[in-house]
Amino acid sequence: MAQLSKRISERAVSVWRIYALIRFTIFLLVYIIVCFLLMKFDGPKWVVFLLAVLFLADLFLFVLLWPRWRWQRWRYDVREQEIEIEHGVWIIKRTLIPMSRVQHVDLKQGPLLKKYKLASITIFTAATVHEIPALDEQEAEKLRHVISAFVKVDDRDV
Incomplete structure (x- = not known):
């Protein structure tokens, strides 16, 4: 793996x-x-x-x-065909989200995250919602655009 x-x-x-x-x-x-x-x-x-x-x-x-x-245990990777998320302290959860299933992506930033210049990305699919928490503001914005671009490319392939 x-x-x-x-x-x-x-x-x-x-x-x-x-x-x-x-x-x-x-x-x-x-x-x-x-x-x-x-x-x-x-x-x-x-x-x-x-x-x-x-x-x-x-x-x-x-x-x-x-x-x-x-x-220490939070990891993620965004690839052209999928998003992979891994997190958990005692029980490790690995999630693979196909880009073809992504419906939209939100950037979320409450007052505490804003103070620390962080933001979270929320990825919506038809079945569920996934979050990549506490990214640097610029990284979160960039990631939101990258995922959106991959989703649009994937839509044209259908």
């Missing part, structure tokens, strides 16, 4: 860490409320300890490690 050559931007790690911190902050608020209620109503102290351990494990795994692992 050939190794895919292109990677998403390494700045994706920072963006994914910020998203994880937002989720982590929500988890922290729930943790504080649960601990407060347990203390107020004389709940078991071991539950507070267990929640603290889960809280710290979540911080370590999903904020510090997971975004880096996710970035």
